[in-house]
Amino acid sequence: MSGSGWLFRFGMLLAAGFIALLILLPLFSLLLYADPARQLALLRSDETLAALRVTLTTSLLATGAIFVTGLPTAFAISRFNRKWRQLVDSLLELPMVLPQIVAGLALLLAFGRNGIFGRVLSAWGMQIPFSTAAVVLAIIFVLAPFFIRRTAVLFDQVDHELEEAAQLLGAGPFFGFRHVTLPLCRRPLIAEAIMVFLQSIGLFGAVILFAGNIPGRTRTLTLAIFDAFESNPEVAFALAALLLLVSLLLVLAGRLLLRNLDGGGK
């Protein structure tokens, strides 16, 4: 018996080692590629700065929008009865498994100049595709379902009796949500928001199709990498290393924020 236990542990170690190697090796190579002087020079270029600015603003806007609209949606889903819940859960799964390229095309069909909704908008003189708004919209389309799904599960886990206790003490639905449900989920919710922000920074397929690759307007860091890879691979690698560093910094910042929340009392 102890023999098979040893084998099992060895198997686990082997699997973990394989995965770690596969993931860490490329990341490590990219980090090694990052040469401080070159990174700094890259950071000083207007093009890179513009891409970084577009990336961060669109990601922040999209994260905010997903949080503000996704939160109530997830709460509603969490409180649906079982039949409706299953239906909505399957509906959410669809965009989750949709390839981003397809998502981009679908967005174009809906909001493009000749799209269903795009025609209405262009009648009002508005045009979404190939604008900064399109980047935000593409991010929301791709990431909101993930956020909603995970957040609904968070709300499921809140002890129902606590919400009932709040109601019986005279709390209306919003007061109960604001003062009981939300604070109880605060930490994982913030973790989810950070996750959405980090994921949105790296989005590519849906963005390039729906928003195009216009410098200073819709060219995010990933699009800049794609663009550079075709003309000047060296810059592409440098940009990739930069993106990795930015992500790493943001992950660390997120950790720090969550740790402060834990230490911050109530």
Add this chain to the structure above:
Amino acid sequence: MSGFRLDIAFRRPHLALDVLLEIPPGLTLLLGPNGAGKTTLLRLLAGLEKPDDGTITSNDRTLFDAARGICLPPSQRRIGLLFQHLALFPHLDVRDNIGFGLRAQGIGKVERERSIAAIVARFALEPHIDKPVAALSGGERQKVALARTLAARPDVLLLDEPTATLDQENRWRFRAWLAEILAEWKVPTLMVTHDPADAASFRKRIVVLEGGRICQRGSFHQLLHAPATPFVADFAGVNFISGTIGTDNGATIFTSAAGTRLQAPFELSRSGPACLTVLPWEIALYRELPEGSPRNVVEGTVRDAIVLGDRVRVTLLGREKLVAEISLRGYQAMGQPGRGATLFAAFKAREARVENV
């Protein structure tokens, strides 16, 4: 009419309730076997579940009326519910837990602080006011939960097995304390329990819910003497002796109305009229007078012995009427004493409970 009145029907595949009940100010005890629908009944009254039919009124305010399509949400019923597991808010400290209802009802800060201070003082919770609720003991948490419920100024109070999660000693302390608090608040109160000791302690008004209906109502005394169902009989099987607590040569002693002198834990009682309860399974039976034992011993003759599975319930008549429940094996080892046999019933002092009446 002040008080709480309900006449409701609720039907589900596994449970059907048909309950007509009036709860006057003061404590009414709701007894019933497990699965009788006691907790569901509380949830129906609180508005957490919806009855299929009927009416619920509180001080002439209609909370629910199926015919008129009225069904107030829980937040507007002014019903306080003490959950069995308390449902204290883990993210708030004691002060904010207690003040939650007032805040939810939009009471201003000054008045809120005053109300919290008053109830915290009454419940002796000052040392804990800034603590998170997780830092409190079971008894303290119970106090905070009741304080939170009462601070919201309910018209009706529902208690779901408040003694179930406490240990034996704290249970009696809690009962005495609860009786005191309820005497001050005077709201109609319905307390669910399946602990016979609760019934022995709060014995004025008891209703029994069985098979989805109220099958009996009355005082504990009435239930004891004329149980309507086997459940009530079982439940009321707890031995109940009335008498007085007094002192004899400086030692506290309980003397029954018939003159039997018994020992019990007296820490929580004072001299004067009292009742002593002891559960049937805490009594041992002997053929001979057990010698050198520090226990309470009562002599009696067997009136009947009923076999219940692997247990035997023996009723002894003598100066006191006592019901003992012993193992079948023990009963057989004694030679199966039948009607008329003389036996000695013994129980330890700490297994008896005394309460002032």
